[in-house]
Amino acid sequence: METKVLKLLELLLSETNEIKQKLNKLEARLDNQQHIDRIFGDIHRYFANNDAKTGNSPGNDSKPKQEVPANAGNLEMAKCNRVTDTEPEIDNIDLKTSEISIDDLKSVLKYTLVEEIGPSHAPTFKMAVKVNEKIYYGKGGSKQKARDDVTQIVYNSISKNKVKPTIKDEKNEPRNVIIDLSKLKKNKLEYLKPLLKFTLIEQIGPSHAPTFKMAAKVNGKLYFGNGGSKQKAQTSVTQSVLQSLNQKLINDNLINVQIEPMTVKTDPKYVENTYSLLKYRLVEQTGPDHKPTFKMAAKVNEKIYYGVGGSKVKAQMNVLELVLGELLKNQKQKQHGEVKSLSETKNVNLLPTKVQNTSKSLKYVTSALQYNFLGTTGAMFKMAAKVNGKIYTGLGISKTKARLDVATQVHTSLLTQTNECQQPETETKAAAFINRLYPNAIYTCTETRTDTRTEFTIIITVNNQQFVGIGPSKKIAKKAAAFSALTGLGDPPKTQINTVVKPEFFRRLVEEKIASLMSQTPQFGRYKVGAGIVMTRNGNFLDCDVVAVATGTKCIRSAKITNSGANLNDMHAEILTRRCLIDFFYDQLELSLEGRKETIFERNGPKFRLKDGIEFHLFVDTTPCGDASVFSPRNVPRRQGFLRVKVEAVGGAVSTKNERIFREEKLLTMSCSDKICRWNVLGLQGALLSNFLDPIYLKSVILGNVIHESHLQRAIYGRVKDTLVNLPSPYKLNTPSTFFLPSTRQSPASVPNFAITWSKNNQQCEIINYRTGMTQLGPSKVSKQRFLQKFGALSEKIWGKNLEIMYIEAKFSAFEYNNAKNSINEAFRSADLGNWITRPIEREMFRLKN
Ligand SMILES: [Zn+2]
Structure with missing residues (x-):
C-alpha cells in the first residue's frame, strides 16, 4: 500500500524538487496505516474532481503530468492538512458582515497552525482559518507572517464580494421596478417593500443556519441584501433601496438656500426669518406611529444638514441649530482673518x-x-x-x-x-442690544445724593461679569452701563444660540401641538389665545416635551357656577394650561407610587420632589390679562401694579380698587397676571398637591407678543418684591426669565365659545364649552371635582387612609402653602395694590362622590 502511494506521488511530482523534499519528509513520518489510507483516498478524490472539471477521463494517462504544476499548491494543501499526528481542528467563525477592516478581522479570526516545514534555520509556517465554513490558508517565514498572509487572503475574498455583488445567471436577474419615492404616501419600509420584485440569488451556509441573498432592481439599479430568512433578506434589500432613493430624492429636491455668514445674527427675529427661509424636507420617518422619529434635511450654501426629532418641528429646529452654528463659526473665522x-x-x-x-x-x-x-x-x-x-x-x-x-x-x-x-447713537443701540443678546442680564441701580445733584449708578451683571454706568438719570446710567457691557463682553456666549433659539423653539412646539389637536377635531379648529408648558431636562432644550397646552375661551357666566366643583370657571388659556400641568403631576405621582423610574418625581421623606434638572417653561401667545396688559406709551405709573378681577360684563379685568364696578358687576376671578404672580410665590402645583409636593416654579415665561419686559416682570413678580415677607420655607419669590417673540399668528377677531385642553398623560384632548365649563360628557379632567378624586386616590396610597374630606379641607391641610398664600395676599395689600378676591366658601365645600 505504502509503495503504491509513493509511486503515484513520485510520478505526479517528479518535476518539482521542492515538493520532492517535502515528500521525503512526509515519507519519514508516514508510519500510520490509517493516515496512508486517508491520503490515498484524498489523492483519488483530487484526481476525480480535476478530471471532471477538465473533461478528462480518469483513465487518460497523458494529461495529469501537465496539470500537476498548476494544482500543486492545492495538492500540497490536502497533504499538509493531514501531516500532524492529530488532525488540527480549525474553528469556524461566522462573519456576518463584509464591512470589516483588516485589523478588526485579525481580532476575530481563529488561527490554526497546520504545518511547519523547511530546515529549522529557515522554516515556513502554514496557518489556516475557517470563515463561514470555508477554509483559507496562508504561509510565511514566521507564524505572524503566516497569520498576516491568511488574513489578507480572507480580507480580499470578502471585500471582493462586497464591492461587486453580481448575478451570475442572467435569467435570475430580478424584474426592474420604477419607483418615484416622492409619489409614495410615506417613504417607509412597509410601504415600499410590497412594491419590489425580489429574486433569491443564493442560499449559503448550513441548512440549520442558512443565509439568503436576495436582490431587487429599482430604476435600473440592482440592490442586494442578506438575511437569515428570505423575509429578512427582503427587508435588508428594501432598506438599501430606501436609503439610496431617499438620498437621491434629497439631493434632487433639496432647494439650496444661500446665506452669507457675515449677515448672520442671533436675535429672535433673524432666527425666526431663517427658520422660515430654509427649505426642509422629510428624509425619513421611523419608529411606531404613536411615537415617530422624523429626520429632516435642508441645504444651505450647497451643504446638506440633517436634524432628528420627535416631531417635524423639533427636527427642523435641530437642522436650524446646526445651520446657524456652522454659519456663526464661519462668521467668526472670516472676521478673525480681517x-x-x-x-x-x-x-x-x-x-x-x-x-x-x-x-x-x-x-x-x-x-x-x-x-x-x-x-x-x-x-x-x-x-x-x-x-x-x-x-x-x-x-x-x-x-x-x-x-x-x-x-x-x-x-x-x-x-x-x-x-x-x-456717542449718543451708539449708546442707545447698546442698551437695546444688551437686552436682545443677554435677556438674563441683571440690572441693579443705586442712587447717590449730594447737596447739589443726584447721581445714579447702574450695574449690569451678565455672565458673572459686572459693568458699571454712572449718570445724572437712570436712563443715561443704564445706557452707559450697557455700552460698557457691550464693548467689554467680546464674543457672545457659547450658549447664545441656545438662549435665543430656545423661546422660539418652545413656541413652535406648543403651536405644533395645538395644531395637531385641532386637526383631530376640525370642527373646533380655531383659537384666539393659546398657551402651553414645555418641560426640559438638564437645560438641554432639545431634550424637552410639551406637557400641557390649552386654548382659551371666555369665563363662565356667574349664574352658571355651581357648588359641586364640576365646572371650570376661569377658561383663559394660561389658566387652563396650568390646570393641565397639575393633571400631568397627578399622573406622574401615581406612576411614581407604582415604582416607575421614568417619572419626574422622586421620594423625599414623606413627600415627593421634582428630580434634578427638570424645568418648566410657560408660553402664552399674548400678553396675560390684568397688570401685564396695563401699559401705555406714557407709562402712567399710578395705574400699574394693581390686582385686577375678570368681570362678566367687561372684556378685560378691572382693578379691585374700582368701587363702582365692584358694586355693579358680577365678579368672576382674578386676572391672569395676578394668578401668574401667585404661581411665582406658591408654585404651580396648587393647594391640593402641596400636601405631597414642595413648590414647583416656572423657569421662564415666553410671550408671543413684544411688550417692554418691565411690564411683564412687574406684573408677574416685581410688584410684590418689596413687600413680600414671612414666607415659610421652601416657598420663595421666583423670578422666571422672560422672553418676547414677535407675533406670528393671525388670530380670529372673536373668542371662540370653546376651549381645548390637553396634557401629556392624556391621549385625547378635551373640548370645553364656555357656557357650562364642562365637556359634553361632563366635568373636565382638570375640574376641581376630578382633582379632588385624584387627590383622594393619591392620599389613600400615600397616607393609607380613605379620606372623604371636603375640597376646602384638602386645600387647607397643606399648612405651609396656606401660610405662603397669606403672605402674598398681605404683600399685595401692604403695597397698596388691592385685595385678592376669594370665592364664596360654599363653592369649595363639595365632597368626593363615591
Ligand atoms: Zn387672562
Missing part, C-alpha cells in the same frame, strides 16, 4: 474748519477716514478711525453702519471742537 488691533489704525488729519453741520460735510468725513475693522461684539461690528491723532470707535449692525457711526462721531467732534468723545 480683524486688526486698535494700534494699527491709520491717522488722517482733518481740519475742523472744513467741517460744517450738513449732510454733505458728513459724507466728506465719511469718505476721508481710514477705517480699521476691530471685529465684532455680540452681533455688532466694531470700527475705528484715527483723526488728528485721536482714535474714534463705533458700533453698527453692519460694517457700513459702524463706519457711519465712527464718521458721525468724528464729524460731531470736529464740529464742536471738543475733545470729548460723544
